[in-house]
Amino acid sequence: MKKRTSLKDIAEALGVSVTLVSYVMNNKTKEGRVAPETAQKIRQTAKELNYQPNQLARSLKSKRSQTIGLIVADISNPFFANLARTIEDEAHSLNYTVIFGSSDENHIKLKKVLDFLTTRQVDGFIIAPTDECKETLIELKKSQIPFVLIDRYFEDLPTNYVIIDNFQASLDATNHLLKKGHEKIGIIHYKSELIHFKQRVNGYLKALEMSGISPDPKYMQEVTYANFEADIKAALRNLIYEEEVEAIFFCTNTLALEGLKQMFDWGIKAPGQMDVVAFDQNVVYDFFNYFIPHIKQPIKEMGQEAVRILIGQINEKVPKINTVCLRTTLETQTIDQLKLKT
Amino acid sequence: MKKRTSLKDIAEALGVSVTLVSYVMNNKTKEGRVAPETAQKIRQTAKELNYQPNQLARSLKSKRSQTIGLIVADISNPFFANLARTIEDEAHSLNYTVIFGSSDENHIKLKKVLDFLTTRQVDGFIIAPTDECKETLIELKKSQIPFVLIDRYFEDLPTNYVIIDNFQASLDATNHLLKKGHEKIGIIHYKSELIHFKQRVNGYLKALEMSGISPDPKYMQEVTYANFEADIKAALRNLIYEEEVEAIFFCTNTLALEGLKQMFDWGIKAPGQMDVVAFDQNVVYDFFNYFIPHIKQPIKEMGQEAVRILIGQINEKVPKINTVCLRTTLETQTIDQLKLKT
DNA sequence: ATAACACGCTTAAACGTTTAAGCAAATAGA
DNA sequence: TCTATTTGCTTAAACGTTTAAGCGTGTTAT
Known part of the structure; x- marks a missing residue:
């Protein structure tokens, strides 16, 4: 060279x-x-x-690398890819560069990536934390490298974060199904200690409670990351054929996708034969005969807020903790309404 | 901090x-x-x-940043997101870090991102070039920063690249449709000078020729980036309702997705009522009643090869040009065969 | 006439590393 | 006993920047 x-x-x-x-x-x-x-x-x-x-030399002198580290579960997951894109745009416009790593939902790998990027002297991190990574984050706090959690957070760990109102989102979703007259509503969620997942379950429970329906544990199906596909299949079989639920709420993007695929394979038309609500958007929804009601996350705002907060923290002498909770919208537009617009 | x-x-x-x-x-x-x-x-x-x-200080001394710059059209596009993921894994395992930028298929933006990342002293680039970016690449060559093109390349610009055999892929795709007995086969492709797109058209033409069918320009529809959705709609309308083609070959991921969506909206079942072949994979294909034949790209191999070639170039004193052309596979499995396996 | 200042530039040190060269003390070889 | 070598460490310079401090000239004010 x-x-x-x-x-x-x-x-x-x-x-x-x-x-x-x-x-x-x-x-x-x-x-x-x-x-x-x-x-x-x-x-x-x-x-x-x-x-x-030479930005390297400059950084060495100024002790600012103008670089932020982005750690997500998997950059090839559309949700995170979209997030990465908005973070890239926002960061570049503020003269910051983005280096990234994927944790694969594994806290050991997350720690490894974190250390790897730390030696690169990033000025701060934007992290989508995994299960069981709290210890690592506590360490990170001690090192006083600024960071912002995104999408997920820990209730008892004061940090900056940008999340959505998962409880409300879930409440909206469940209410939607209740309003359609269903009482036996199934929910499929991940087995995880992550608070945002729990809140999604809580929203579901609250909605039932508000409608005077006492929740049935049999309608609530847990799925593990490790055995993802098989678990969903089993969960669905249970809900549909054993419990004969009238509607299903999928708690995440990936769960909805896999679940809908399974139902599709079984020839169960959603929402024609089975009402559903999905979390997060997906191109796939355009290929259903009916509109798939889903919770729309403000991805762009999330990315922008995270970058702004992080850079704010980097520049503060005495940083205050910043938390942002964004509202989601429940998209329930029918296919006919959709057609009218195009 | x-x-x-x-x-x-x-x-x-x-x-x-x-x-x-x-x-x-x-x-x-x-x-x-x-x-x-x-x-x-x-x-x-x-x-x-x-x-x-402090990797910064180390880099300053060694003149090696152990960082590679990845520039793609859009990191939120699933194809590039997947590519980014394999590049990340491969790079990290070789102790390199990845910083990325999106060009949005715009050569001005590509140049901007390139300059931005260059000041960060990246050791080399992996670039998915855009239309009209040849000048920028010539400049880059002069600067002697190693780089590897990926997915696309320029015929008259000797550079490292990792691509797929677009001609063969297209030939396979068209042959598949011919074998099903179709003669009036439409093709939808981007208006672009990029050679890989042209080769996809050439493969289509060659297949027709080999079957003794003289190509009809009316069956060949161009779509612009700028007016993407409307153009596809018009192209499809033309092919289906005017020319009454019997099958359609979509030349890219995005074209296939948008095209299929349009056909879906019009209630045309693919491939039930209209045989198609798509380029690249997509989760969406799992949600069709029939298997959507498509060309499968070896994304993982592409990413790995690109990183290996790049790092090879970085370490060579007198680098030789390296080109890799990978074979694609045409997936034509029917849904019944698919079911048998799961 | 002389002090004061503005102008246009340079010197030097620092950021955190790496690495060739060197030096004093201990040990070995004769 | 004297030289040669080994051992265990240090000095110094360099990578490409930034930034406070300084230093001759020339101009202006008194």
């Missing part, structure tokens, strides 16, 4: 000091302390030699 | 020189030139102070 041109090269070419070149390139020619002709010459030579500042 | 501990901190704590600490931490205690007890003490103190090397 050819040597990139440095301030020194420009300085030598013109017989001036490196300092002077630095001042000019940074427009720190304070109070006309540099002769306009000199400045002009420097700028021109810089252009000719195609000078591009 | 708390000061991260440096070699100096360890050195001062023990009253030794920074150099010695550096030697120990890098296991460069060549030929027993450091007393084992000293080494032991240094290692322990390093652990106690939670020392993590």
Whole structure:
């Protein structure tokens, strides 16, 4: 690789000091302390030699890498990919670069990625935490590297976070199914200690309670990450053929997708034959004969807020904890309404 | 942010020189030139102070940032998100970090992102080039920063690249439709100078020729990036209602998705009423009553090859150009066969 | 005439590493 | 006993920046 041109090269070419070149390139020619002709010459030579500042050296001096680390469960998951995209845009516009890593929902891997990115001197992290990663986050807090949790958080760990109102979202979803007259409503959720998942279950329970329906544990099916597909199949079989529920609420994007696929394979039309509500959006929903009611997350706002909060923290001397909880919307538009618009 | 501990901190704590600490931490205690007890003490103190090397400073010295820049059209596009994921895994395993940017298929933006990442002293780039970005790539070549093109390339620009055999893929796809007895086969492709798109058209033409069918320009529909949705709608209307084609080949992921959605909205069952072949995979295909024949790209191999070639180039003194062309497979499994397996 | 200041630039140190070179003390070889 | 080598460490310079401090000239004010 050819040597990139440095301030020194420009300085030598013109017989001036490196300092002077630095001042000019940074427009720190304070109070006309540099002769306009000199400045002009420097700028021109810089252009000719195609000078591009070495951000590494700059960072070393300033102790700011202008880089943020993004750690999500899996960058190839559409939800996180979309999030990554908005974070990229926001960060770049604020002159920050984004380096990323995937945790695969595994707290050991998360720690590994975190350490890996830390040696890169990131100025801060945006993290979608996994189950059981609280210890790692406590350590991270001690190191005083700023970070913002996204999508998920821990109730008893004061940190910055950007989340959605999972309880309300779930309440809305369940109410929607109740309003359609269903009483036997199933829910499929992950087995996880993550509070945001629990709140989704809580929202469901609250909605039932408010309608005077006492929840039936048999309608509530847990699925493990490890045995994802088989668990969903079993859960659905239970709900549909054993318990004969009238509607199903899928607590996440991935659960909804896999669940709908399974139902599709069994020839059960959703929502034609089985009312459902899904969490999060998906291109797949466009390919159903009926509109799939789902909870729409404000992904763009989430990404932007996370970046802004993080950069705020990076620049504060005494950072205060910032938490943001965004509202979701329940999309229940019927296919006919949809058609009218296009 | 708390000061991260440096070699100096360890050195001062023990009253030794920074150099010695550096030697120990890098296991460069060549030929027993450091007393084992000293080494032991240094290692322990390093652990106690939670020392993590500053990769920035290291990079400055070594002129290697151990970072690669990934530029794709849009990280939120599933194809690129998947690619990014395999690139991340491969890079991390080789001790490289990945920073990314999206070009939005716009060569101006690509140049901007490229410059932005260049100041970060990346050791090399993996780039999915856009239309009209050849000039930028020529400049990049001059700068001698190694790079590997992925998914797309330019015929008259000798560079490293990892692509698929688009011609063959397209040939396979069209042959599949021919074998089903169709003669009036439509194709929907992007209006673009990118050679890989052209080769997809060429494969289609070749297949027709080999079957002794003379291609009809009216069966070949161009779509612009700018007016994507409307163009596809018009193209489909033309092919289906005017030309009354018997089958359609969609040249990309996005075209297939949007096209199928449109057909779905019109109530045209694919492939029940209209045979199709799509390019690239998609979760959506699982939600059709029939199997959607499609060309499967070896995304994992593409990502891995790209990283390996790039890092090879970074380490070569006199790099040779490396090109890799991978074979695709045409997936034509019927839904019944699929069911048998699950 | 002389002090004061503005101007246009340079010197030097620092950020955290790496690495070649060097040096004093201990040990070995003769 | 004297030289040569090994051992265990240090000095110094460098990577490309930034930034406070400084230093001659020349101009202005008194």
